[in-house]
Amino acid sequence: MEILDVLIIGGGPIGLNCALEARKYNLSYLIIEKGTIVNSLYNYPLYMRFFSTADKLEIDGIPFISTAPKPGRQEALEYYQGIARQRDLNIHLYEKVEKVSKDNKIFTIETTKGIYAARNVIISTGFYDIPNLMNIPGEHLPKVKHYYTEPYPYARQKIVVVGSSNSAVDAALETYRKGAEVTMIIRHDEISPSVKYWVKPDIENRIAEGSITAHFRAELLEIKEHSVVFKDKDGKISEIENDFVLAMTGYLPNFDFLKDSGIELQGECLNPVYHPETMETNVPDLYLAGVVCGGKDTHLWFIENSRIHAEMIIRNILAKR
Incomplete structure (x- = not known):
């Protein structure tokens, strides 16, 4: 040899x-x-x-x-x-x-x-x-994606994006612009400072105007077939309708x-x-x-x-x- x-x-x-x-x-x-x-x-x-x-x-x-x-x-x-x-x-x-x-x-x-x-x-x-798993119930359902490639499959769907880094922000903005209803679940107080400087104002403005819903200091607790359960910054437990989860958790x-x-x-x-x-x-x-x-x-x-x-x-x- x-x-x-x-x-x-x-x-x-x-x-x-x-x-x-x-x-x-x-x-x-x-x-x-x-x-x-x-x-x-x-x-x-x-x-x-x-x-x-x-x-x-x-x-x-x-x-x-x-x-x-x-x-x-x-x-x-x-x-x-x-x-x-x-x-x-x-x-x-x-x-x-x-x-x-x-x-x-x-x-x-x-x-x-x-x-x-x-x-x-x-x-x-x-x-x-x-993938850096969240280790929550339902994470292995087919509707959960840890890799994001393009926005077209998510047109007119209810999307939850988990995370606030570059991959999460890109997924949120691109799917929103293709007609998705986007909710972001973010465990921190703000969008990550490391997000590309030419993209960060875009996501912050979309959140400010209400085009994209963002829950800061929030935690996803469970993923169900047609919904997700999360805890907001005040500790309130909420359940919302959902078609896909894009878990951009690293x-x-x-x-x-x-x-x-x-x-x-x-x-x-x-x-x-x-x-x-x-x-x-x-x-x-x-x-x-x-x-x-x-x-x-x-x-x-x-x-x-x-x-x-x-x-x-x-x-x-x-x-x-």
């Missing part, structure tokens, strides 16, 4: 950047991705626009040309998938890594399609795979996979242990890159500020040689 210099788990922007950096120094590498190239971006809402400008999303110095000040999902897919195609990156798609173990100095990586060996492993799996990294790989997790946010200058975890030669480094704090790392991880990791691998 060939022993790779680097095996990269996750074919997102940062995983691709790690591969480009490894190839730059003639290291043998392989990316294993459970879906398509930049799978998380593929599953973003169809009309999503990034907060960052195109230049902040570039990897390996490859220009990202956008026709708008803030690039959208389709432009990002074209950019990153284009890089993988044009650079002919070594990547296996629709193959899921199930186990990472280490014997002496060699890792064994078991997947749904095979077994691989590598001297170094980089986990760059993002956080978009596991997403989590696969902590079980990290723990099973031997990585220590610390604190309430389950922050993975790694060296901030090398990105090496407590397991020698096992590295983290990208959003997964933040544990539950999924707003800590993103493409713009984690692009540097690839260079840090490969530099450390080369120094050990």
Whole structure:
């Protein structure tokens, strides 16, 4: 069996950047991705626009040309998938890594399609795979959606949107403009300050004028077939008619996979242990890159500020040689 210099788990922007950096120094590498190239971006809402400008999303110095000040999902897919195609990156798609173990100095990586060996492993799996569940009755009903793609299925429907971050605000505004009756259940006092600055006034104005109903400091208690039950800021329990619930409550990294790989997790946010200058975890030669480094704090790392991880990791691998 060939022993790779680097095996990269996750074919997102940062995983691709790690591969480009490894190839730059003639290291043998392989990316294993459970879906398509930049799978998380593929599953973003169809009309999503990034907060960052195109230049902040570039990897390996490859220009990202956008026709708008803030690039959208389709432009990002074209950019990153284009890089993988044009650079002919070594990547296996629709193959899921199930186990990472280490014997002496060699890792064994078991997947749904095979077994691989590598001297170094980089986990760059993002956080978009596991919804942050509310753990309330009815959450698993078919009408509950933890992923939102486009507004058209919700035309003329009674929609409850849970949350106040970018995904929740986008879902509320888009479904409202396609004729949905939208109610937002928000546990905080206001719309999240992190909402895109060009969108925040829009949602606040729609709430102020009554086009979108918002219950602040509220909690969803139960989801029924044709209604939902929630508690408002005064503790009053109310039940309203409902067709769909868009639970935009965030997403989590696969902590079980990290723990099973031997990585220590610390604190309430389950922050993975790694060296901030090398990105090496407590397991020698096992590295983290990208959003997964933040544990539950999924707003800590993103493409713009984690692009540097690839260079840090490969530099450390080369120094050990």
